[in-house]
Amino acid sequence: MAANLDGQLVVAISSRALFDFEEENELFEAGDDRAYMALQESRLDLPAKPGVAFSLVNKLLAFNSQERPQVEIVVLSRNDPVSGMRVFRSAAHFGLGIQRGVFTRGESPWRYLRPLKAQLFLSTNEADVRSALAAGVAAARVLPLSARASGEHPFEVRIAFDGDAVLFSDEAEQVFQRDGLSAFQSHESTHANTPLAAGPFKPVLEALQRLQQNPSGPMRVRTALVTARSAPAHERAIRTLMNWQIEVDEAMFLGGLAKGEFLREFEPDFFFDDQAGHVANAAPHVPAGHVTSGISNR
Structure with missing residues (x-):
């Protein structure tokens, strides 16, 4: 066979x-x-x-x-x-x-x-x-010149994900780029109970959750959502994960703040983001990769 x-x-x-x-x-x-x-x-x-x-x-x-x-x-x-x-x-x-x-x-x-x-x-x-x-x-x-991962968590694989166009579809990002921040916040508040469509990395997060639920030996998984969203747009992201029955361990709603120093403190083994600027800001601190999907990369 x-x-x-x-x-x-x-x-x-x-x-x-x-x-x-x-x-x-x-x-x-x-x-x-x-x-x-x-x-x-x-x-x-x-x-x-x-x-x-x-x-x-x-x-x-x-x-x-x-x-x-x-x-x-x-x-x-x-x-x-x-x-x-x-x-x-x-x-x-x-x-x-x-x-x-x-x-x-x-x-x-x-x-x-x-x-x-x-x-x-x-x-x-x-x-x-x-x-x-x-x-x-x-x-x-x-990015081959990214910082290497910290050795502080030998029994934890730590992965950080951006939200829109990575875990989620770029539906909301399209609203933001077309109509601006105020329209984006209003749109996400109105649709807070409507789950976002899946982005390209949803299957990866699902697979990591299966590893977390079925560990072999001492290894564990720790995940983080690191997004430029802020309140009130945070709720739709959380409710989408709840609808998918997927948990993340940490969520950072940074409202446009640079992500690099927050990622430095989380110490991921890898960080995924669709925005080239966020990846460039993260790369001096953590291993980083550019997800060339969504409206920002067309």
Whole structure:
């Protein structure tokens, strides 16, 4: 019988999001893939340094046990197969239980998300992220120069999400951009009891709640909603989560305040936001990814 990943949280990740390949990537971006391959081959026995999403992956894999696998991490990369050997060797060096990978040597790999049934895709390539989102898969462009995750919470995977266009649809954001803040607040107050439609990351939050409710060993999940909303628009966001029967541990309604310093205190392993400005503000403090969905990214 063929293997399958049914019932697991499947995360696809590019090699550059998982490991720090910035020096090597300079050759790749220069269009000299032969030189890039030669450099990676010369470094096969040199483990790559952890990248921006390393902590997230490491902690998610800690939810697995031999009897009950709950998370599958698959490397989905524009790297060539030779460079893929270094990715697998680096993963083994750090004890990451990663067994599957797809390496496409410069071609876009996003189409393999469908047979993998991946719920999340993390990549440094914006075009691949946009293609994944268009195909209905939650995806974010990882900023490779983001701060690395804090080591203060070794038994907690901490993830922070923006609301509109990330967990929720961009319906309300469209009102805000078209008619301004006052109209947005009025619209959300009027529709406080009407749940927002799902955004691309609702399935990810659902999968994290399943992990939280079925822990394996000491690992736990802690989630935060970090949004520019403020009262009275906060109520619709909370009621939407209640309608979905999904809980978050913390909610920050910041009313337009910069998010970076609040995220620094929460210490997430990753933060997802659709606004490039919020991601740029967060990146000096925490691992961050740009969700290129919704009206702000058209």
